[in-house]
Amino acid sequence: MNEKFTEFSLIDFLQSKFATSKKYNDIVLGNGDDAAVIDAGGEKCWVLSTDIQMEDVHFRLKTSTSEDIANKIMAVNMSDIAAMGAKPRFALLSLGLSSHNSMTDTFLKDFSEEMKSICNKMGIVLLGGNVSSTRGPMFVDLFMIGETERNKLVKRSGARIGDRILVTGELGTAAAGHFILSNPEIFVKKKERDFLINKQIRPEARVDAGNFVGKSEYANSMIDISDSLLGDLAHICNASKVGAVLDAKSIYISSELRNLGKQSVIDPLDFAFHGGEDYELLMTASKRDAEKIEEYFYHTLKLRLTDIGEIVSLDEGIKIETENGLHEAKIKRWDHLK
Amino acid sequence: MNEKFTEFSLIDFLQSKFATSKKYNDIVLGNGDDAAVIDAGGEKCWVLSTDIQMEDVHFRLKTSTSEDIANKIMAVNMSDIAAMGAKPRFALLSLGLSSHNSMTDTFLKDFSEEMKSICNKMGIVLLGGNVSSTRGPMFVDLFMIGETERNKLVKRSGARIGDRILVTGELGTAAAGHFILSNPEIFVKKKERDFLINKQIRPEARVDAGNFVGKSEYANSMIDISDSLLGDLAHICNASKVGAVLDAKSIYISSELRNLGKQSVIDPLDFAFHGGEDYELLMTASKRDAEKIEEYFYHTLKLRLTDIGEIVSLDEGIKIETENGLHEAKIKRWDHLK
Numbered sequence: 289m290n291e292k293f294t295e296f297s298l299i300d301f302l303q304s305k306f307a308t309s310k311k312y313n314d315i316v317l318g319n320g321d322d323a324a325v326i327d328a329g330g331e332k333c334w335v336l337s338t339d340i341q342m343e344d345v346h347f348r349l350k351t352s353t354s355e356d357i358a359n360k361i362m363a364v365n366m367s368d369i370a371a372m373g374a375k376p377r378f379a380l381l382s383l384g385l386s387s388h389n390s391m392t393d394t395f396l397k398d399f400s401e402e403m404k405s406i407c408n409k410m411g412i413v414l415l416g417g418n419v420s421s422t423r424g425p426m427f428v429d430l431f432m433i434g435e436t437e438r439n440k441l442v443k444r445s446g447a448r449i450g451d452r453i454l455v456t457g458e459l460g461t462a463a464a465g466h467f468i469l470s471n472p473e474i475f476v477k478k479k480e481r482d483f484l485i486n487k488q489i490r491p492e493a494r495v496d497a498g499n500f501v502g503k504s505e506y507a508n509s510m511i512d513i514s515d516s517l518l519g520d521l522a523h524i525c526n527a528s529k530v531g532a533v534l535d536a537k538s539i540y541i542s543s544e545l546r547n548l549g550k551q552s553v554i555d556p557l558d559f560a561f562h563g564g565e566d567y568e569l570l571m572t573a574s575k576r577d578a579e580k581i582e583e584y585f586y587h588t589l590k591l592r593l594t595d596i597g598e599i600v601s602l603d604e605g606i607k608i609e610t611e612n613g614l615h616e617a618k619i620k621r622w623d624h625l626k
Numbered sequence: 627m628n629e630k631f632t633e634f635s636l637i638d639f640l641q642s643k644f645a646t647s648k649k650y651n652d653i654v655l656g657n658g659d660d661a662a663v664i665d666a667g668g669e670k671c672w673v674l675s676t677d678i679q680m681e682d683v684h685f686r687l688k689t690s691t692s693e694d695i696a697n698k699i700m701a702v703n704m705s706d707i708a709a710m711g712a713k714p715r716f717a718l719l720s721l722g723l724s725s726h727n728s729m730t731d732t733f734l735k736d737f738s739e740e741m742k743s744i745c746n747k748m749g750i751v752l753l754g755g756n757v758s759s760t761r762g763p764m765f766v767d768l769f770m771i772g773e774t775e776r777n778k779l780v781k782r783s784g785a786r787i788g789d790r791i792l793v794t795g796e797l798g799t800a801a802a803g804h805f806i807l808s809n810p811e812i813f814v815k816k817k818e819r820d821f822l823i824n825k826q827i828r829p830e831a832r833v834d835a836g837n838f839v840g841k842s843e844y845a846n847s848m849i850d851i852s853d854s855l856l857g858d859l860a861h862i863c864n865a866s867k868v869g870a871v872l873d874a875k876s877i878y879i880s881s882e883l884r885n886l887g888k889q890s891v892i893d894p895l896d897f898a899f900h901g902g903e904d905y906e907l908l909m910t911a912s913k914r915d916a917e918k919i920e921e922y923f924y925h926t927l928k929l930r931l932t933d934i935g936e937i938v939s940l941d942e943g944i945k946i947e948t949e950n951g952l953h954e955a956k957i958k959r960w961d962h963l964k
Contacts, residue, residue, distance in 0.1 A: 293731060298757055302719075305738050306745070306752040314666075315716075315751060324753035326716060326771070328652075329667010338718045338769055342758045378653075378664060380676045381640075382720075382767050393631060400643050407644070413653060414644040415662035419636055420680045424762010429720050431676060431769040433664070 320527070321444050322371040322511060328435070334377075335434035335441075337368035343425035347489070349388070351469055354395045356489045358402035361428045364514065366410065366493035367567040369434030371512035373442035373502020376410060376495065381417035382429040410495065440502045442571070447509040447528035451572035451599040454507075454581065456494050456591055458542040459517055460556060461487035463563020467554060474552050480544040491567040496589055498569055504584070506577035513566045518619045520570055522606060528572075531604035534597035534617070561608075562620045572599050659782050659865070660709040660849060666773065672715075673772035673779075675706035681763035685827070687726070689807055692733045694827045696740035699766045702852065704748065704831035705905040707772030709850035711780035711840020714748055714833065719755035720767035748833065778840045780909070785847040785866035789910035789937040792845075792919065794832050794929055796880040797855055798894060799825035801901020805892060812890050818882040829905040834927055836907055842922070844915035851904045856957045858908055860944060866910075869942035872935035872955070899946075900958045910937050 293301065308318020316333045317325035323337040341347055341361045352360070362379075369376045381403070385396075407414055412432075465488025468474060468481055476484070494512075501507045509528055511520045525532055541556045549556040573581060578595060585591040597609075606617040631639065646656020654671045655663035661675040679685055679699045690698070700717075707714045719741070723734075745752055750770075803826025806812060806819055814822070832850075839845045847866055849858045863870055879887075879894045887894040911919060916933060923929040935947075944955040 293734060295757055298734065301734075302738055302755070302757075305742055308751055308753065312715075312751060315753070319752070319754040324716075324718070326672075326753075327667070328665065328672075329670070332667070334664075334666075334672070336716070336718060336753060336769075336771075338720055338754065339756050340720055340722070340758050340767075342722065342760055344761050345759055377650075378662075378674075380662070380674060380769060382676055382678055384678070384680065384722075384765065386762070396631060396636065396639075400640055404643055413646055413650060414657070415646065415653070415664075415674060416657040416676065417640070418677050419633055419640075420678050420765075421633075421683055422680055422762055422765070423682050424724070424760055427722065427758075427760070429678075429767045431674075431718060433674075 316438055317441065317443065322368045323434070325372070325441060331437045331439065333436060333438050333441070335369055335372045335374040335436060336431070337365050337434070338429065338431045339364045339368060340427055340429040342427040352489050354399035355402040357428060358399050358406065359490050361430050362403070362406045363491045363493040363567060365430045365432040366495050367512040367514070369432055370493055370495045370498025371510050371569060372434065372436065373440055373498055373510065374434035374436035375499050376412050376432055377435045378433040379407070379412055379414050380431040381414060383417065383419045384422045384427040384429070385419060386422050386424060386426045436502055440505060442502050442507050442510040444509055444511050444524050444527035447524050447530050447572040447599050449530055449599055449601055450574070451508055452575055452578040452595050453521070453532060453534065453570070453572055453597040453599060454578055454593050455517065455568055455570050455596055456497055456585070456593055457566070457568040458540055458545070459566055459568065460545050460559030460563045461542055462491060462565040463559045464545050464548050465489065476548060476551060480547055483544045484548065488565065491565060493567055494569045494591070497585060497591055500584055501569070501571060501581060504581070506581050507571040507573045510569060510571040513568045513570055514564060516562045516564050516620070517570065518561050518606065518617050522619050524570065524572065525606060529602050531600045531602050532597055532606045533600055533604070533614070534608045536608050536610040538594060538596045540592065540594045654776055655779065655781065660706045661772070663710070663779060669775045669777065671774060671776045671779070673707055673710045673712040673774060675703050675772070676767065676769045677702045677706060678765055678767040680765040690827050692737035693740040695766060696737050696744065697828050699768050700741070700744045701829045701831040701905060703768045703770040704833050705850040705852070707770055708831055708833045708836025709848050709907060710772065710774065711778055711836055711848065712772035712774035713837050714750050714770055715773045716771040717745070717750055717752050718769040719752060721755065721757045722760045722765040722767070723757060724760050724762060724764045774840055778843060780840050780845050780848040782847055782849050782862050782865035785862050785868050785910040785937045787868055787937055787939055788912070789846055790913055790916040790933050791859070791870060791872065791908070791910055791935040791937060792916055792931050793855065793906055793908050793934055794835055794923070794931055795904070795906040796878055796883070797904055797906065798883050798897030798901045799880055800829060800903040801897045802883050802886050803827065814886060814889060818885055821882045822886065826903065829903060831905055832907045832929070835923060835929055838922055839907070839909060839919060842919070844919050845909040845911045848907060848909040851906045851908055852902060854900045854902050854958070855908065856899050856944065856955050860957050862908065862910065863944055867940050869938045869940050870935055870944045871938050871942070871952070872946045874946050874948040876932060876934045878930065878932045
C-alpha cells in the first residue's frame with residue numbers, strides 16, 4: 289500500500305480521477321491540456337492555468353532576487369496561456385511566506401513592484417489572492433486567466449500526419465543555466481555564464497508568438513516546453529495519436545551552450561532534448577502554414593522558429609534521426625517529486 | 627528598511643498596489659471583496675476565489691486526515707464563493723507535497739477520492755492543477771470559480787444604515803476546537819470535545835444559504851467569517867462606510883462551547899467575537915427581508931439565523947452593547963504571518 293507516485297504518474301492519476309465529464313456545456317476544454325477552457329459568452333472563452341514556483345525546487349534565494357521570482361512565476365503561467373493561442377488577462381496570487389522573507393518589507397515591496405510592472409506591461413490585472421506563513425521554504429502560486437475565441441484555441445490534440453514540427457528560440461539553455469548554478473566550479477566565461485543563468489532564472493514567455501499562432505489559425509497543435517522538448521513532444525503525440533521524427537542536426541544550439549559543451553562533460557544536444565524550463569513554444573503546422581508562421585516571427589517578432597522534424601503515424605513512435613541513423617527517442621523528464 | 631508586515635497590512639499593501647483600474651469592462655468587481663468577478667457573457671459572471679491550507683498553520687497531520695484536508699480546502703473556497711451569493715462551479719488544485727506524504731499513494735488516493743466525492747456532491751468540476759515537492763510542510767492551494775448573475779452579486783459594500791446584522795449557525799466553535807487541540811490536557815467530555823474539534827477540522831461552507839441569499843436579493847451585504855465575527859464585520863463596515871452596534875446577549879453560543887467555558891479559563895463570548903474559521907455567513911438586510919431569510923433558512927435549510935445587531939452611521943464605529951453598557955469593539959484577528 290506504499291506504492292510511490294512520480295510527478296507524472298500522480299498527474300496521470302489525478303487527471304483520470306477528475307476526467308471532465310461532458311455534462312456542462314460551458315466547459316470548452318477539461319483538464320489534460322496546458323490549460324482548461326470555459327465559456328465566456330459568445331465566441332469568447334477563458335483559458336485557466338495554474339503554476340507554482342517553490343524555493344529550493346524551482347529557484348534558490350541565493351541566486352534569484354524577488355524580481356527574478358516575480359518574473360518567473362508570471363512567465364511560466366503566461367507561457368501556458370500563450371501555448372493555447374490565448375492572451376493573458378487576469379491573475380490571482382498565493383504567497384507562502386517563511387520567516388526569512390515574510391516580515392521584511394523590502395523583499396515583498398520589490399516583488400510586488402515587479403509583479404505590477406509586468407502586469408502593466410502585459411495588460412494583466414491581478415484580481416486577488418491570499419497570503420500564508422509557512423515553516424518551510426517560501427513559494428509563489430499563481431492562477432492565470434487568458435482570453436481567446438473558441439475556434440482559435442490551439443490544443444495539444446490537433447497534430448496531423450505530415451505536419452512540420454516547429455520550435456521557437458533556443459533549446460537547452462535553461463538546463464545549462466541550472467547546470468552551472470549547481471556546479472559553480474565549472475569554468476565558463478562570464479558573458480556566457482550570465483547568459484545561460486539568465487535563461488534559467490528569467491525565462492521569457494512567448495506571449496506575442498502564441499497569440500499570433502492562435503489568431504492566425506496556422507498551427508494545428510501547440511504546447512510550451514516546460515518538461516523538455518521530447519517530454520512535451522510526447523504530450524502532443526499522445527493527445528493527437530501520432531508519432532514524430534526529429535532531425536537532430538536541425539536543432540538550434542546557442543553558441544553559449546556549444547561552448548559550455550566544449551568546456552565540460554555535458555552534451556549540448558542532450559540538454560536540448562531533455563532539459564526542461566525553456567518555455568519555448570513547440571507547435572505543428574502544414575509546410576505551407578509553417579512558412580507563414582516563420583516569416584511573421586522573423587520579420588515582426590525577431591524570433592527564431594526552427595523546423596525540427598515531421599509528424600508521422602502513431603505506430604512509428606517518436607524517433608530521432610542522427611548521423612548514425614534513426615533511433616527511438618528516450619524520454620527523460622525532471623520529476624518535481626524526486 | 628526592515629519594517630514588518632502583518633498579514634493584514636500586507637494584504638492592504640498588495641490590494642492598494644494592485645487596485646483594479648476601471649479600464650476593462652469585463653471586470654465586474656476587482657480585488658477587495660471575498661472574491662473578484664469577471665464577465666461570463668450576458669447577465670452571467672464568474673466569481674474568482676483562492677485560498678490555501680498549509681500544514682502546521684491551518685492543519686496538523688497529527689489531527690487531520692487527508693479527507694479532512696480535502697474537506698477544509700473545499701469548504702474555505704466554497705465559503706468565499708457562497709459569500710458572494712454565487713454557486714461554486716470549477717476548481718484548479720495546487721499540491722505542495724513533502725517527503726512524508728508525496729510518495730505514499732494512500733494519502734494521495736484518499737485525498738483525491740474525497741475531493742472527487744465533494745466535487746460530485748456539489749456539482750463542481752476540477753479542471754486542472756499542478757504538483758510540486760517542497761522541503762517544508764505540505765499544502766493545498768485551490769482556485770475556485772463560482773457562477774451568478776451580475777445583478778445578484780452580494781458585495782461587502784452594500785450595507786445600509788438601519789439594516790439588521792445577521793449571522794448563520796454558531797460562533798466561536800472552530801476557535802474552541804483549535805483551543806482544545808492546542809491544550810490537550812484540558813478536561814472536556816468526549817462528545818463535546820469531538821463536536822468542537824470537528825468544527826475546527828471539518829468546517830461546513832454555507833453554500834445553499836449563500837446561494838439563496840444571492841438569488842433572493844434579500845441581503846444588502848454579505849461576507850463569510852474566516853477572520854472573526856468582529857474582523858469580518860469591520861470589513862463590511864469599511865467597505866460600506868457604515869458603523870454597527872452588536873447586542874452581546876443575542877450572540878448564540880452552543881452548549882458545547884458554554885460548557886467549555888465552565889471547565890476552563892476561556893470566555894465563550896470572547897471566542898464568538900474574536901475566534902476565526904467559523905465559515906458562517908454574516909449579512910445585513912432590512913428588517914423585513916431579514917425575516918424572509920430567517921424563515922427560508924429555518925424551514926428549508928434547517929439553519930439557524932441570528933439577528934445580532936444593527937447597522938448605524940459610520941461615525942458611531944463598531945460598538946457592543948453588554949449588561950455594562952455600550953462600549954467600543956476591540957478587533958483582534960489571527961495573523962497568519964505571526
